[in-house]
Amino acid sequence: MANLKNTQHDSISKIRKLRKEEISVDRLIEGIKKSDKASLAKAITLVESANPEHLEKAEELIGKSLSIASRSVRIGITGVPGVGKSSFIEVLGKTLTDMGKKVAVLAVDPTSALSKGSILGDKTRMEELSKDPNAFIRPSPSGKSLGGVARKTRESIILCEASGYDVILVETVGVGQSEIAVHSMVDFFLLLKLSGAGDELQGIKRGIMEMADAIAINKADGNNIERAKLAQVEFSRALHLYPPKENGWVPKVLLCSAIENKGITELWEVIQNFCKSMKDNGYFETNRRLQNKNWFLQTVDEQIRSYFHQQKSFITAEEEMLKAIDSNQISPYHAARKLLDQFKNQLK
Amino acid sequence: MANLKNTQHDSISKIRKLRKEEISVDRLIEGIKKSDKASLAKAITLVESANPEHLEKAEELIGKSLSIASRSVRIGITGVPGVGKSSFIEVLGKTLTDMGKKVAVLAVDPTSALSKGSILGDKTRMEELSKDPNAFIRPSPSGKSLGGVARKTRESIILCEASGYDVILVETVGVGQSEIAVHSMVDFFLLLKLSGAGDELQGIKRGIMEMADAIAINKADGNNIERAKLAQVEFSRALHLYPPKENGWVPKVLLCSAIENKGITELWEVIQNFCKSMKDNGYFETNRRLQNKNWFLQTVDEQIRSYFHQQKSFITAEEEMLKAIDSNQISPYHAARKLLDQFKNQLK
Numbered sequence: 001m002a003n004l005k006n007t008q009h010d011s012i013s014k015i016r017k018l019r020k021e022e023i024s025v026d027r028l029i030e031g032i033k034k035s036d037k038a039s040l041a042k043a044i045t046l047v048e049s050a051n052p053e054h055l056e057k058a059e060e061l062i063g064k065s066l067s068i069a070s071r072s073v074r075i076g077i078t079g080v081p082g083v084g085k086s087s088f089i090e091v092l093g094k095t096l097t098d099m100g101k102k103v104a105v106l107a108v109d110p111t112s113a114l115s116k117g118s119i120l121g122d123k124t125r126m127e128e129l130s131k132d133p134n135a136f137i138r139p140s141p142s143g144k145s146l147g148g149v150a151r152k153t154r155e156s157i158i159l160c161e162a163s164g165y166d167v168i169l170v171e172t173v174g175v176g177q178s179e180i181a182v183h184s185m186v187d188f189f190l191l192l193k194l195s196g197a198g199d200e201l202q203g204i205k206r207g208i209m210e211m212a213d214a215i216a217i218n219k220a221d222g223n224n225i226e227r228a229k230l231a232q233v234e235f236s237r238a239l240h241l242y243p244p245k246e247n248g249w250v251p252k253v254l255l256c257s258a259i260e261n262k263g264i265t266e267l268w269e270v271i272q273n274f275c276k277s278m279k280d281n282g283y284f285e286t287n288r289r290l291q292n293k294n295w296f297l298q299t300v301d302e303q304i305r306s307y308f309h310q311q312k313s314f315i316t317a318e319e320e321m322l323k324a325i326d327s328n329q330i331s332p333y334h335a336a337r338k339l340l341d342q343f344k345n346q347l348k
Numbered sequence: 349m350a351n352l353k354n355t356q357h358d359s360i361s362k363i364r365k366l367r368k369e370e371i372s373v374d375r376l377i378e379g380i381k382k383s384d385k386a387s388l389a390k391a392i393t394l395v396e397s398a399n400p401e402h403l404e405k406a407e408e409l410i411g412k413s414l415s416i417a418s419r420s421v422r423i424g425i426t427g428v429p430g431v432g433k434s435s436f437i438e439v440l441g442k443t444l445t446d447m448g449k450k451v452a453v454l455a456v457d458p459t460s461a462l463s464k465g466s467i468l469g470d471k472t473r474m475e476e477l478s479k480d481p482n483a484f485i486r487p488s489p490s491g492k493s494l495g496g497v498a499r500k501t502r503e504s505i506i507l508c509e510a511s512g513y514d515v516i517l518v519e520t521v522g523v524g525q526s527e528i529a530v531h532s533m534v535d536f537f538l539l540l541k542l543s544g545a546g547d548e549l550q551g552i553k554r555g556i557m558e559m560a561d562a563i564a565i566n567k568a569d570g571n572n573i574e575r576a577k578l579a580q581v582e583f584s585r586a587l588h589l590y591p592p593k594e595n596g597w598v599p600k601v602l603l604c605s606a607i608e609n610k611g612i613t614e615l616w617e618v619i620q621n622f623c624k625s626m627k628d629n630g631y632f633e634t635n636r637r638l639q640n641k642n643w644f645l646q647t648v649d650e651q652i653r654s655y656f657h658q659q660k661s662f663i664t665a666e667e668e669m670l671k672a673i674d675s676n677q678i679s680p681y682h683a684a685r686k687l688l689d690q691f692k693n694q695l696k
Contacts, residue, residue: 063682066679066682155681289676292680293680296669296670296673296681296683296684297666299681299684301653303685303688304656308652318645318648322644322645325637325640326637326641331411331414331640332640332641332643332644333407333644335644336644336651337651340651
């Protein structure tokens with residue numbers, strides 16, 4: 001309970017902060033165009049806001065951003081905690097900014113709804129990269145629903161692209177649902193693994209491995225190299241057990257070491273090869289169109305929901321039902337039924 | 349893509365199977381009352397069905413089940429893959445049926461949307477328990493959204509309770525979102541851990557540990573006992589770092605071994621103590637009321653969504669937008685906006 005309250009309190013203070021200054025979408029867009037990080041950060045906060053007052057502005061902002069958004073490569077990165085995601089992203093990010101690219105890191109964090117001090121919110125992460133003028137790092141709390149995260153992260157991608165970022169790294173942690181969400185909004189999906197630990201501790205293999213366009217075995221350094229090579233063979237073998245991908249891509253297994261900065265440029269080459277061959281066979285566009293359709297369907301659901309929760313009569317009826325449930329006068333299931341019937345009658 | 353298609357195909361064949369025989373809610377309820385497992389399984393399939401034709405029957409079924417549902421203890425069990433959840437649940441389940449209890453095991457599986465052969469769907473799991481006449485085991489695919497899983501698992505709990513099950517074990521796997529969903533529908537939340545592996549590989553500690561009412565260190569047998577005892581001290585210490593729970597309960601850390609059948613009855617005692625003290629201080633009811641309110645809110649959202657997706661005019665407009673997105677004529681975001689505006693006008 002305490003956590004829920006904290007989360008609520010957090011978002012209330014965020015809303016207040018936004019309210020204090022009158023938000024000008026045009027000014028935000030100007031800042032975004034100039035690649036001003038503060039404007040970009042503020043824009044993402046606006047889009048993430050649950051306040052109905054911000055909804056219209058957020059929509060305007062996304063609409064305008066879509067028209068100026070550049071085309072980036074969107075890369076999803078996942079792996080269980082302890083696999084070294086932060087250091088890996090730091091090194092990959094630095095490598096890319098050294099090449100003159102602009103890199104944005106968005107983190108989808110399924111745990112932050114529960115705990116304020118989630119691992120992705122850790123302030124000491126990616127210290128180097130966060131100081132880089134060509135890098136933008138943004139951990140995003142998931143809010144109430146994972147569907148919610150997905151939508152907002154997708155919109156954050158658009159905002160980053162409008163701000164001229166070439167490479168968007170979407171980081172996620174966990175086994176399952178958040179990966180599915182992230183997979184549905186990136187071009188390339190990378191799975192980080194370790195060689196040392198038993199596979200059974202590295203999370204569910206099947207579902208996540210099936211989504212991977214590449215597996216990078218991290219911490220392939222020092223005494224670990226031999227084991228990492230063995231793991232490489234094993235993972236390659238395991239990947240062969242899956243049916244070939246529709247897009248014709250054969251997932252690669254690479255060794256890398258974030259600490260020794262090894263295998264990072266090789267990985268970037270793989271990603272570039274992937275993009276080239278997907279653009280050649282048309283699948284890059286096919287995939288983005290499919291993702292757009294999913295984005296649309298999710299947005300529709302989300303907007304229908306928020307439409308009703310902006311109607312006073314609906315909110316009042318809902319609150320009455322909550323009171324009745326609280327005093328055990330009605331079962332939650334019947335209450336929902338009754339509320340919907342009431343609102344159906346209003347429709348006619 | 350192939351996976352998505354498979355999932356769709358699966359649900360289509362499921363729907364066809366249901367359609368073949370005319371479903372009689374009364375007959376299902378009769379079967380459920382008699383504790384007929386086939387009827388219970390069929391009832392859960394009906395509730396899980398996405399077919400609008402089944403919606404009304406599912407609602408009738410839940411409504412009737414609510415009126416005959418007995419009061420069970422609902423226990424959530426989580427832990428990363430490899431921690432031995434299946435063997436643990438098998439032994440706990442057998443211990444409980446030996447005491448004359450009826451045990452239902454429901455599995456919330458966030459990965460099965462992706463992969464047909466998910467680890468929770470493994471047929472060789474819980475072989476003993478699945479043969480027990482007083483046990484019912486049901487792995488539930490998560491479907492599209494995790495919100496969806498939550499609602500359906502909650503309803504499956506009601507169906508099991510209507511069928512006279514005293515103890516409902518809700519199993520989940522993963523780090524994050526699915527635990528939050530399961531936590532919101534159980535009375536007691538158990539976290540399984542291992543002593544051997546480093547904590548960093550055991551998933552995110554903070555969020556999940558904060559929810560736990562007990563931590564059981566599994567595989568505390570053979571050479572592992574000393575390490576398990578050390579882990580017990582460490583986890584107890586870690587738990588003390590959290591602020592005290594509102595309900596006054598101090599989470600316990602236990603050792604157990606599913607293989608040697610040790611620590612299982614002790615765990616059951618802890619759960620019974622928990623229930624007794626929560627019932628005494630009123631928190632058991634407070635918590636269930638809070639969960640009921642969340643259930644209501646989720647059901648309302650879900651039903652609003654499905655209401656629109658049953659309207660022909662809405663479906664047609666949505667399909668037109670999808671076509672326009674597919675041919676790059678409109679951005680997904682604008683399409684959603686336009687669809688909603690159209691439907692708003694219909695409301696007036």
